[in-house]
Amino acid sequence: MINFKLKELDKISPWGQEPELSLHWFGLTDGDLWLTFGNETIYEYTKEAIDLWGNQSPYNDYPLSRFIEDFTELFDKIREPIPEAFYNLSTDLKKFQSRTKKWLDKHYTDKDNGNDFYFDVYDTLISWVHARTLSSSHLNYGPQLSFFRYNNKVRVVWDTEHRLKNGTPVWTAKSGSVEMEYTGFVQKIKSFGQSFFAEMGEQIRLAVEKDWGKVELDKQWLVEEHEGRIDEFYFSLALLEQEAEYRTDWAGIKKLFDRMTNEI
Template sequence: MINFKLKNIDEIIPAGQDPNQTLSWFWLTDGELWLDFKNDIIYEYSDEAIHYFGSKSTSYNDYYLVRFIEDFTEIFGKISENILERFYTLTEDLKKFKTESKNWLDIHDIDENENTDFYFDEYYKLVSWIDERKLSSGHLIGGPNLFFFRRNDKIKIIWETEYILENGISLWTAKDGFCEMNYHDFVNEIKLFGENFFNKMDEQIALALSKDFKNIQIDKQRLVEEHKERKEDFWSAFTMLTQESNIKTNWTGIEQIYNSIKKEIR
């Protein structure tokens, strides 16, 4: 499901300008990333986009993998939490739900006689269960958004990938879509990724320790320490996927707001 390829250590571009170039654990995670969901590959650039950019050496997301890991692990606690069956059903047409909610806010936003702050607060409470389960790619031009919704032993993954460049070219190969899978299979895929990634980073660190970087500044002792810390942080976050979530969403409050909106927009 989660695929990656680290760059060769000799191909990694250090931070800064000569003679003040530096390397750290962050930079050593430079590589390619793509997610494979059956017939859809997320983070794969279209042939037209690759031709347009010209200098791209890969068809996949080419960035520091640590950014993906940090953003993804941050929402593990929310991913592990069950959502109400009613809201899980709403994910069948997530765009419709988000559009209706935004339209409701817009109606009240233009009424000068109303307390719009109240409606903003209600709106953000209403969509919070979506935003808290979103993996965004704000560091990428037209970066995809992925959403993860668990209901007991199944999880639905929804992606928004359709982005058109100014010249009319579709940036990504994948269209907006979703897949549903067994939750424990999903967790095992995350585990497999973690094992593979840190095994490869073990090799990357070993190479860095043995390499003469000449004028490039690198704190090799700190490199070893941070590698250990990053590994511990990942597996600590991973346990949130395997245990009952201690995060408790106020589903009653969200449902009350949703019921109120449904009455207004009938």
């Protein structure tokens, strides 16, 4: 499900400008990332996008630490089962988002309560989606992935319908979704973590042995940070197997949803 390939040390560019060049754990996680769900590959650029931007890789070419940090931040929300009615809405997330946008436009034209409506009503209604969405905003036309759990099922929904100015798709994957067992989903994340930190352990070993010349690298701190990152990941992973502490106000959201349904 989660695939990656770390860059070789000699192909990783130091941060900063000469003579102040440096490297750190984040920078050493530089590499390719792509996700596979069925026949779709998320984070894979089309040939047209690669040619336009001169990409060296067809995949998400960025320090993998960013993905791990952003993804694990969602775990507390992902582990919370959502009501069946809202889980069913996630089968056609675009329809739900289109309806909420229509409702927003209906009320936002009122200059007296437009801002209040946006923050107190609209934002609250869509909060259950945003809280479970990985935005990839650091990428050009970054896709969005949302994760919704219901009992021992989880639905992953991705939006990749981004196009270049000439109308060509940015990503090879079409927007879609997949449903899988929640326990299997957690196991796939665990397998990724095991592989990633094992390979990063070797990356760190080689980085400590290497003479970096004018590039500043605190090797002792590098080793210590690596151990800390492992602990952080597995602490976050454990949340997925625990009962949720985060409690969404589903009754309040349902009330707003019913109000929207009556008004549009």
